[in-house]
Amino acid sequence: MKRTVASAPRLLLWLWLAAVIVGAFEYAPLAAKFIGQSSRILFFHVPMAWAAFTAFITAGVYSLLYLFGRRPPGSLRQARHDRAARAAIEVGLLFGVLATVTGAVWSRIMWGAYWNWDPRQTSIVMALIFYGAYLALRDSVEDAEKRARLAAAYAALGLVVTPFFFFVVPRITFSLHPEPVINARGRIEMNPRMLQVLLASGAGFTALFFWLHDLRTRVLTLAERALEAAAAGAYPADAANVASALGARASAAPHPNPSDPRGAGAADPVAPSPRTSNW
Amino acid sequence: MSRPASTWVREAAAVFAKEWRSELRTRYALNTLALFAINTLVVVSASLGPLGAAPGKGSEALPVLLWLILLFAAAAGLPRSFVHEEETQTATALRLAATPSALFCGKLAYALTLLAALEALVAPLFLAVMNLDVARPGLLVATLAAGGFGLAAGSTLVAAIIAQARGKGTLFAVLSFPVLLPLLLLAVELTRGAFAGAPPGVALVQLLLYDGAVTTAGLMLFPVVWNP
Secondary structure (H helix, E strand, C coil), X not given: CHHHHHHHHHHHHHHHHHHHHHHHHHXXXXXXXXXXXXXXXXXXXXXXXXXXXXXXXXXXXXXXXXXXXXXXXXXXXXXXXXXXXXXXXXXXXXXXXXXXXHHHHHHHHHHCCCCCCCHHHHHHHHHHHHHHHHHHHHHCCCCHHHHHHHHHHHHHXXXXXXXXXXXXXXXXXXXXXXXXXXXXXXXXXXXXXXXXXXXXXXXXXXXXHXXXXXXXXXXXXXXXXXXXXXXXXXXXXXXXXXXXXXXXXXXXCCCCCCCCCCCHHHHCCCCCCHHHHCC | CCCCHHHHHHHHHHHHHHHHHHHHHHCHHHHHXXXXXXXXXXXXXXXXXXXXXXXXXXXXXHHHHHHHXXXXXXXXXXXXXXXXXXXXXXXXXXXXXXXXHHHHHHHHHHHHXXXXXXXXXXXXXXXXXXXXXXXXXXXXXXXXXXXHHHHHHHHHHHHHHHCCCCCHHHHHHHHHHHHHHHHHHHHHHHHHHHHHCCCCCHHHHHHHHHHHHHHHHHHHHHHHHHCC
């Protein structure tokens, strides 16, 4: 029974996105001055970019919550915020890459080249590089608590730095990119039917992002829990392999870190890595 | 945090003095930065050849090279101030001795003076070797000052992050370049304007905003990066 209730929003999202696809091809008219059917990419490309943007903001918020959020007195920072931030960046990178690729395909049709360093292309690539660096940072810290703390600080720095890409880059180079949905004059100049489909698609993609984010966060939580249990000997080593394949990474340092006055061992709820004990 | 302001200033000044004292003992960063910058300058100038001498011809691309030299020289020398603390295990003593924000400001002031020295060495050499005329010297100095400040602030925070991770050298480049990219774009635009005689416009304001934003973020984030 509970499962049916839980899947109702999912079914609604599925129907909604199906309706958006139909609407994009059958209900919305073609935009003027676009080659062939290429303007229909608007209904997917723009919401993907929007979902990526939402994801990076979400990751920043969870990182700030991890660093500065309220916690019970004397207890540690809450690892679930860290997992949520990481999941948001992973899903955001997925949407960002999709937006870049769909944009490049459209650019090939309209401008004759997949890539021409248009300001929008430049800004999104810079954002992707920034959050790719975030994942690289996570991979190079072994202690779980330290990894979460440093990564959260870097993601919070991203909240400060990435807006500059969006202010600075478009001013420096000339853009061929179609005007934003709400243009510089503050008006929406778009066919009402196209606007309806675009807004519906934007809402659908935002919901899709939050659903994927929830799934990824839960997978990370479960994988970490499995790793913990495997390290305690509850499962055979295979379960630990599966868990680390799903993205859980326990602390590889079983001893307290000498540079950490409070002792990293105490700060880390996850048990020592199965890489050393079970493999 | 509730300590009086004079203690805070004294702590920051002590960190600054300690950085320079240990730097002058080994002269590691000074030598690395200066030699790295001069090497790159020689490579750039030799491979450009006579193009550097043609007035007007190279002034579009040359500001990019100037800032790339500064960026890579900074990446070679600046992370050491934190990496060294972790490697020699002096970080714990420093954690006990200084307030994080005072420590950050002391390290920032050290990076700032180091970069200012580097710019004072590299920029005139670059102009001389490339045979460039500067239409607006004041704007060039302002750009070097504001750009150097942002470079120091961004690098100091990222250096504090990577000092606690593995693969420090490459990781510093990976993490700091996306952070410093807006600064680089703005500084290149302004330097180009200074060579050509164009007014600074909104770019200088944006560069100063970037400096302010990164410094504020550094002051807020450094305590959590530094202390477990």
